Amino acid sequence: MADFSLDMMDRRILNALQADGRMTNHDLSERVGLSPSPCLRRMRALESTGVIFRYVALVDPIAVGLPVTAFIRVRLDRQDDQNLAKFEGCVATFPEIMECYLMTGDCDYQLRGLFDSLGAFEDFLRQKLTRIAGVSEVTTSFALRPVVYKTALPL
Known part of the structure; x- marks a missing residue:
């Protein structure tokens, strides 16, 4: 990962995405208090620098037979x-x-x-x-x- 400094807005975006990685950019921008375009730019920067390295679905192991x-x-x-x-x-x-x-x-x-x-x-x-x-x-x-x-x- 490149030398990348996280500011408070980046941390807000990351916290929101960690809670719900499927939210739309519009919902994310409302949640963190930023307009959609700058929010998307920040999210893309977090992805391109490797801070966000993938998106996944969390699956309950018991529900799929792995207790x-x-x-x-x-x-x-x-x-x-x-x-x-x-x-x-x-x-x-x-x-x-x-x-x-x-x-x-x-x-x-x-x-x-x-x-x-x-x-x-x-x-x-x-x-x-x-x-x-x-x-x-x-x-x-x-x-x-x-x-x-x-x-x-x-x-």
Whole structure:
């Protein structure tokens, strides 16, 4: 992303779009107190600089049959660039994995996965994750229920 400074109006636009990314430019301009043309120019600038990098629909995992959320911690036997890249490349291909972070501390990676059942998680673990060369330890915690789930950044 280029060196781009956000002013208060940019932050208002971003907050409004984070609440409803489908609103029209007219509605957005009214919400933030700016006329439509300058509002659209600002929004396009936020897109072109990469501040806004895509628009998505948020889908309820339970409503689509994915009620099991697993937080998976992975330790590799070696943390050299080649092993890290291999692991990251494999994990990126797994549709079950929603997030993957390279970590500090007692694990190398923290993953969040969604599954339709504990059996599906077991299959994923045995058939995919532990078959990646270099994986030496996997520990998992299962979410009972979400307490706080936000998608909007605190601007």
